[in-house]
Amino acid sequence: MSNLAVGFHNRLLQELECPVCMEYMMPPIMLCNNGHNLCCNCRVTLDKCPICRGPFLKVRNVSLENIATETLYPCKNTLRGCTKLLTKNLIRPHADECTFDNHKCPFAKISNTGCNWRGTLDTVRRHVEANHKGSCVQRVSRKFKTVLHNVSCSQRYYQAIITMDELFYVSWRVQSGVFYCAVFYIGPKKGANNFRYRFSISTKDGDTYSASSLTHSYYENVNDVFRHGKCVMLDYSAVQRSCSENKDLPFRMEISVV
Ligand SMILES: [Zn+2]
Ligand SMILES: [Zn+2]
Ligand SMILES: [Zn+2]
Ligand SMILES: [Zn+2]
Structure with a gap:
């Protein structure tokens, strides 16, 4: 875009900002008696125009609505360097895979470990490998065996796994008597559907319990995943019967491409 066009586009975006919530207005755009625009979400919470205190009209600003649907909007990560300009219906799908998005460290996000790091998705792995070394980060082949130590109701366990690169x-x-296991894929949102995990344990009397699920997106809220039972769930009594004397739980896990 030329400088003139950039200036005009910025002016247009300003004009499309709701004066109350500062979000870009989408149809229906409401009008007051003096021609001020307001988004429909804010309109229902007010009985007078917030700018001139005049009454609202029952008409909509159709020409501004048409402009609003066709204008190109900047990605929310503009300040971090994303230069994408997209129509409103394409901006959300883009936001889900924008590589300029800022992410919390998985150890802070999923386990409440105190780590203040934030960065783009492609730098998460480098950060985890450099800063969370030790037993919490394991490089494994597709199938692996490991142990959860001292399994109890109050414990929460977490581990970063690097497999298949x-x-x-x-x-x-x-x-509440249920043992949950969820594997999150740290990568673009859609990528989580490309992997599946299987968690298996064997009790001391030889029964095997096994369950599998698609991996969850790193964008998903971990508590929602557990609350809605979208992950692997096993009866805690079966887990207890699989634990050793000192409450350690050996298990097998497999992460595979779907
Ligand atoms: Zn508004
Ligand atoms: Zn007004
Ligand atoms: Zn972007
Ligand atoms: Zn960290």
């Missing part, structure tokens, strides 16, 4: 984050917890 991808980074995953595993979270376990026990709640």
Whole structure:
């Protein structure tokens, strides 16, 4: 865009900002008696125009609505360097995979570990490998065996797993007699559907319990995943029967491409 066009486009975007919530207005755009515009969400919460205190009209600003649907909007990560300009219906799908998006460290996000790091998705793995070394980060082949130590109702467990050159984050917890296990894929949102995980345990009397699920997106809220039972769930009594004397739980896990 030429400087003139950029100036005009910025002016247009300003004009499309709702004076109350500062969001870009989408149809229906409401008008007051003196021609001020307001988004419909804010309109229902007010009985007078916030700018001139005049009454609202029952008409909509159709020409501004037409402009609003066709204008190109900047990505929310403009200040971080994303230069994408997209129509309103394409901006959300883009936001889900914008590589300039800022993410919390998975250890802080999923396990409440105190880590203040934030960065783009492609730098999460480098950060995890450099700053969370030790037993919490494991490089494994597709199938692996490991142990959760001292399994109890109050404990929450987490681990970063690097396999197939991808980074995953595993979270376990026990709640109301159910043992939950969820594997999060740390990458673009859609990528989570490309992987599946299987969690298996064997009790001391030889029964095997196994369950599997697609991996969850790093964008999903971990508590929602557990609350809605979207992950692997096993009866805690089966888990207890699989634990050793000192409450350690050996298990097998497999992460595979769907
Ligand atoms: Zn508004
Ligand atoms: Zn007004
Ligand atoms: Zn973007
Ligand atoms: Zn961190």
